[in-house]
Amino acid sequence: MSSEHCIDIPDQLDDQQKDQLKDTPADPFNSVIDIEVSRRTFIKTTGILGTAVVTGIPQLVAAQEAQAAAATTPQMLSVTLKINGTSKSLSLDTRTSLLDALREHLALTGSKKGCDHGQCGACTVLLDGRRVNSCLTLAVTAVGAEITTIEGLAHGDTLHPVQAAFLEHDGFQCGYCTPGQICSAVALLKEHKHNTLSTVSFETGNITNPELTDNEIRERMSGNICRCGAYPNIVAAVRAAMKGASA
Ligand code: FES
Numbered sequence: 001m002s003s004e005h006c007i008d009i010p011d012q013l014d015d016q017q018k019d020q021l022k023d024t025p026a027d028p029f030n031s032v033i034d035i036e037v038s039r040r041t042f043i044k045t046t047g048i049l050g051t052a053v054v055t056g057i058p059q060l061v062a063a064q065e066a067q068a069a070a071a072t073t074p075q076m077l078s079v080t081l082k083i084n085g086t087s088k089s090l091s092l093d094t095r096t097s098l099l100d101a102l103r104e105h106l107a108l109t110g111s112k113k114g115c116d117h118g119q120c121g122a123c124t125v126l127l128d129g130r131r132v133n134s135c136l137t138l139a140v141t142a143v144g145a146e147i148t149t150i151e152g153l154a155h156g157d158t159l160h161p162v163q164a165a166f167l168e169h170d171g172f173q174c175g176y177c178t179p180g181q182i183c184s185a186v187a188l189l190k191e192h193k194h195n196t197l198s199t200v201s202f203e204t205g206n207i208t209n210p211e212l213t214d215n216e217i218r219e220r221m222s223g224n225i226c227r228c229g230a231y232p233n234i235v236a237a238v239r240a241a242m243k244g245a246s247a
């Protein structure tokens with residue numbers, strides 16, 4: 001080992017001691033210094049961070065509490081909803097879903113709550129003729145729209161052709177999904193009339209005037225789940241309604 005890499009040996013030491021030290025490398029010593037510096041830096045840094053965290057906790061908790069309070073404090077809004085041709089005035093928490101407004105505030109319980117997460121279609125209603133999951137629609141956003149629920153499809157004692165077709169073809173078992181299925185099918189027929197396309201239309205390459213085949217019906221009704229598995233009869237009912245006959 002070259003001398004420049006070794007420690008400086010004090011003159012006061014005797015020869016034996018000098019011999020013992022002469023090959024002692026300088027690096028370990030420097031490493032110790034480095035370690036000491038690093039440790040000091042680390043302690044200092046974590047001290048600062050720790051202080052910041054400790055002093056920041058009350059503000060963080062306060063901010064979280066304020067946020068939680070804001071989220072749970074109702075913001076009420078007076079709205080008028082036009083449902084099945086009739087205007088209804090309501091004072092609603094702005095977070096109320098259209099489904100809850102219908103069921104809980106207006107006693108229109110035809111629309112069903114299956115999942116409340118937009119996954120089953122039981123809550124399907126029509127907004128200006130377009131199908132929506134009312135559990136995912138804020139009631140206040142439906143102001144100004146024509147809302148049609150299952151209760152608004154029939155004219156007096158005369159069923160809507162889709163309702164009649166579901167009856168005729170036994171398109172249900174327990175009936176829980178049925179209001180959503182029927183509202184969805186009503187919109188489906190209108191969409192088809194306006195040449196709206198589905199994935200199946202593209203798969204079959206029939207994108208100018210897609211025929212409403214059973215596959216098209218299945219695809220277009222795929223947002224409506226039936227846990228009873230009444231799908232064959234539902235498809236038959238939609239097919240019959242499309243043809244304008246329930247038999
Ligand atoms: S309840 Fe709305 S999609 Fe299931």
Ligand code: FES
Binds near residue numbers: 171172174178228230
């Ligand atoms: S008829 Fe029972 S869930 Fe569809």
